[in-house]
Amino acid sequence: MNLCSARGRRGCLTSGVITLDGLTKVFPAPGGGDPVVALDGIDLHLEPGRIHGIVGRSGAGKSTLIRCLTGLEKPTSGRVEVDGTDVAALEGRALRAARRNIGMVFQHANLLDSRTAAQNIAHPLEIAGVPRAERERRVAELVELVGLGGREHNHPAQLSGGQIQRVGIARGLAAEPKVLLCDEPTSALDGSTTRQILRLLGDLRERLGITVVIITHEMAVVREVCDTVTLLQDGRITQTGDLLDVAADPHGPLSSELIPLPPAPTGIDALVVNCDYGDSERFRTTEDLIRLAEEYEAEATLVAGTIETIGGRQVGRVQLALRNRSGVAISAEGLAAFLAELEAAGVAAKEVTA
Ligand SMILES: Nc1ncnc2c1ncn2[C@@H]1O[C@H](COP(=O)(O)OP(=O)(O)OP(=O)(O)O)[C@@H](O)[C@H]1O
Ligand SMILES: [Mg+2]
Structure with a gap:
């Protein structure tokens, strides 16, 4: 093939x-x-x-x-x-x-002020010696490609920041x-x-x-x-x-930079644990973690968290408050076993110390 x-x-x-x-x-x-x-x-x-x-x-x-x-x-x-x-x-x-x-796009497009958007896009093609008819065809294509239709005759001062960057991208793509x-x-x-x-x-x-x-x-x-x-x-x-x-x-x-944990409220009367999931086959959502807590006779509530869907999969960094059913903190043994079960399944989990 x-x-x-x-x-x-x-x-x-x-x-x-x-x-x-x-x-x-x-x-x-x-x-x-x-x-x-x-x-x-x-x-x-x-x-x-x-x-x-x-x-x-x-x-x-x-x-x-x-x-x-x-x-x-x-x-x-x-x-x-x-x-x-x-x-x-x-x-x-x-x-x-x-x-x-190799096309280049910079933070500031640095367009030529005296030229229109279309003329700025045409600039690298002129330098490369592309004949006029071919240049015009290509510029018209690029204007459409980057969504600048109707603005091609504007000068940089008549364009928004986003439109200027679209010109910069079109210019970067000019030589294919x-x-x-x-x-x-x-x-x-x-x-x-x-x-x-x-x-x-x-x-x-x-x-x-x-x-x-x-x-x-x-x-x-x-x-x-x-x-x-x-x-x-x-x-x-x-x-x-x-x-x-x-x-x-x-x-x-x-x-932690891609999925930052927002600050949790202070003064929570419960045991608090941080859990990072995304890598685990068994625990794929926050609900999965809450369900496991129930198996340890604990009620888990979400106090802070960032949950992103990347590539169709949930990646979460969450903070859970654990209380036992009668409102009392869960035992040290129960907590250790809960954290160990999470760790074994690929969820990084640890108790947050005040
Ligand atoms: N021409 C140069 N002569 C001497 N040192 C240089 C030169 N260019 C870069 N450096 C040094 O090389 C290191 C890397 O610089 P570089 O510009 O690649 O960083 P950067 O990651 O792009 O930073 P920023 O996010 O601030 O743009 C720096 O310590 C810088 O001072
Ligand atoms: Mg730099």
Whole structure:
């Protein structure tokens, strides 16, 4: 079977793959001193046609990583393979050609004020020497694709923040790249515009089969649109995987950030336990936990919690108050057995000490 035809419009299965192999970037310290290790032996394989989130604190190396992917920054060592090309090994014309396969979207689209939305989208095509008729056809297609129909003749000052970002995305897609790299694409937008832009990115992935990499500090972005997530810390990967696996791993560094536990009310006259579920085959919902408590003669009530549905599965971080049927706290032995049963079934559970 021809793999490329199997996906129809979504393109070849192998196109858009990103592989990093031992990627290291060391900057000499400006003004002397110790060199800065911005990336320290990054190994990462990003599947095509998926949306990959990369998160990490300020200074973790996210921008350096994306600059290495675009070929703007040369690694100190290691390989950077984008869509079958070792970007790090290319120079000059070959690098420019490879970079046409990589679209970029930034936090601020930095549009040219003197040009309309359509002319801004056409700009990279002009630079690439695409003939006028072809350019106009492509721009009209892109305007529709990103939902800017009717606004294509507006100048940037006549566009909303979300519309400006749509122009930025259309411009990033102009050369029909296999990979779209987005550096904090929604950080300057309000909540509802953020959701619209994320829906657009998800839709583009579906329609074009493009690989999307999103660098973000917003966990809501990761929860809403990413298929995988990678945490960078001091230039190293500390956790990576499918979003559900990462969110459901109660001991991983990202799960509590993806599914935060809101503050519980104080002064509860009961025994309180924290339970993180998502990884368990047996306990899939909060109701499952409450039912188990009943088997231990306890009544469990939910006092705080965050429950998300990721990939069709519930992932929850909840705080339960346990009381026995007559309103008295359950025994220490009962509690230990209840927690042990949960742990054995893959739910991280522990008593909250005041
Ligand atoms: N050109 C450079 N010269 C020297 N050091 C640099 C250079 N660029 C980045 N660094 C250093 O490399 C480390 C990683 O920087 P990077 O910009 O990749 O972080 P980041 O994760 O994007 O942070 P932020 O979330 O604040 O944008 C930082 O310690 C930074 O000071
Ligand atoms: Mg950065």
